[in-house]
Amino acid sequence: MKKVTSILMISLLIISLSGCKQPTEDKNLVLANQIKEEFRISWQAYKTYAWKHDGLNPVSKSWTDWYEESLHISPIDAYSTMRVMGLEQEAGEVLRYIVDSVNFDRDIFVKTFEVNIRILGGLLAMYQFTMDENVLAKAEDFGRRLLPAFESPTGIPYYSVNLKTGAVKGEHVNVAEGGSYLFEMGILSQFTGNPVYYENAKRASKAIYDRRSNIGLIGQDINIVTGEWLDKNSHIGCCIDSYYEYLYKSWLLLGDPEVKKIWDNSIAAINKYLIDEHDSLFWYAQVDMNTGEITNRIVTLYDAYFPALLALSGDIPKAEKFQHSWNWLWDKNGLEPSVYDYGRDSITGPNYDLNPEIIESAYYLFHFTGDEKYRQMNEKYWNDLLKYCKNDIAFSSIENVITKERKDYMPTFFFAETLKYLYLTFAPEGKTFLDDNVFSTEAHPFRKLK
Ligand code: DMJ
Numbered sequence: 001m002k003k004v005t006s007i008l009m010i011s012l013l014i015i016s017l018s019g020c021k022q023p024t025e026d027k028n029l030v031l032a033n034q035i036k037e038e039f040r041i042s043w044q045a046y047k048t049y050a051w052k053h054d055g056l057n058p059v060s061k062s063w064t065d066w067y068e069e070s071l072h073i074s075p076i077d078a079y080s081t082m083r084v085m086g087l088e089q090e091a092g093e094v095l096r097y098i099v100d101s102v103n104f105d106r107d108i109f110v111k112t113f114e115v116n117i118r119i120l121g122g123l124l125a126m127y128q129f130t131m132d133e134n135v136l137a138k139a140e141d142f143g144r145r146l147l148p149a150f151e152s153p154t155g156i157p158y159y160s161v162n163l164k165t166g167a168v169k170g171e172h173v174n175v176a177e178g179g180s181y182l183f184e185m186g187i188l189s190q191f192t193g194n195p196v197y198y199e200n201a202k203r204a205s206k207a208i209y210d211r212r213s214n215i216g217l218i219g220q221d222i223n224i225v226t227g228e229w230l231d232k233n234s235h236i237g238c239c240i241d242s243y244y245e246y247l248y249k250s251w252l253l254l255g256d257p258e259v260k261k262i263w264d265n266s267i268a269a270i271n272k273y274l275i276d277e278h279d280s281l282f283w284y285a286q287v288d289m290n291t292g293e294i295t296n297r298i299v300t301l302y303d304a305y306f307p308a309l310l311a312l313s314g315d316i317p318k319a320e321k322f323q324h325s326w327n328w329l330w331d332k333n334g335l336e337p338s339v340y341d342y343g344r345d346s347i348t349g350p351n352y353d354l355n356p357e358i359i360e361s362a363y364y365l366f367h368f369t370g371d372e373k374y375r376q377m378n379e380k381y382w383n384d385l386l387k388y389c390k391n392d393i394a395f396s397s398i399e400n401v402i403t404k405e406r407k408d409y410m411p412t413f414f415f416a417e418t419l420k421y422l423y424l425t426f427a428p429e430g431k432t433f434l435d436d437n438v439f440s441t442e443a444h445p446f447r448k449l450k
Contacts, residue, residue: 117180
């Protein structure tokens with residue numbers, strides 16, 4: 001009798017435990033499928049109203065190109081998300097289009113930084129998914145066209161480069177624009193066996209690092225001809241962000257110990273001078289690169305990539321505290337403003353352009369801590385995107401997070417990053433995916449070497 005009772009109790013326990021688990025898993029699957037379906041709908045809108053152009057204007061139902069001619073940035077940026085989501089038909093169509101119809105022999109000046117992360121990064125990811133040599137040839141052709149930008153006296157690339165002639169323009173760059181090439185160029189060198197790409201990228205990052213102050217900090221803007229700092233504010237945010245991101249991520253993927261040392265020294269200086277606990281919230285301030293004194297308490301929503309980077313590099317406590325601050329800011333209006341002064345509690349840039357960073361960090365933190373609250377954050381952010389940004393054909397940016405006035409713009413990183421990180425938060429494969437891959441700053445995933 002006793003035995004029967006305990007068997008019954010164990011069975012009841014199993015049933016009730018699985019009963020608790022089932023609805024959450026079902027709910028996550030429903031969310032993953034909903035995000036995938038919304039990707040498909042927005043992609044369809046791009047095809048209907050903007051096909052062959054760089055981007056979709058979702059309010060006017062028209063298209064936009066970044067330069068005089070289209071570089072097909074949306075499909076190139078969207079491809080890796082299609083593969084992650086299993087949208088094979090859409091991915092196949094993009095692959096055929098890029099291989100058959102796109103060539104980069106264009107007499108136009110392009111922004112070196114942006115095309116590196118979106119076009120070169122997108123093509124390299126496309127190659128890793130397909131192993132199609134035609135795609136690698138396109139990526140290498142594109143990478144080669146960027147190389148003239150690096151022929152500056154300091155080795156830091158010019159702001160823009162002409163894809164056909166190799167002419168260059170723009171001596172004033174910020175550190176993100178000047179020093180975010182290790183990852184894509186490193187992968188291109190690895191895939192082609194030609195070290196020239198990584199060598200150029202490393203020279204640029206080192207040129208920035210070598211101009212650090214006596215206390216180990218770098219500024220925000222630099223003249224790439226003279227090497228003179230033009231803006232001496234030091235911070236982790238917009239306009240420096242991916243320089244730091246690529247020190248750690250390129251080391252993780254490519255294993256160059258010299259780059260790891262630069263990261264170790266950089267994060268030590270950041271921890272020493274930038275952390276600013278203010279009104280019970282945890283922030284990273286802007287400080288003078290020479291003295292370490294706080295110059296202002298302005299943050300941009302791009303800075304919200306930093307919890308993800310902290311988590312990836314093993315500093316979970318700071319990652320959690322910083323994410324808490326971003327989540328607090330999101331909750332104030334239901335979306336994040338692009339610029340916020342936490343010293344004055346004032347929004348100084350009211351727009352939100354469907355940016356991914358806070359979502360990316362919640363995904364990483366869910367992955368590394370297993371704490372359900374981070375998945376719930378992404379569920380909330382997703383529901384706010386549906387509520388405030390979705391229109392009848394796709395999603396639009398927002399002019400003002402308080403009034404929720406619409407902006408006629410859907411950035412290509414909405415396909416590449418925002419929807420990918422949301423999907424992976426809820427999809428069953430999201431966990432192993434982050435174990436096995438390193439994401440570029442544009443969320444293009446690359447498999448770690450075993
Ligand atoms: C993306 O294009 C990249 O992540 C870049 O490094 C900065 N942020 C935008 C999206 O907000």
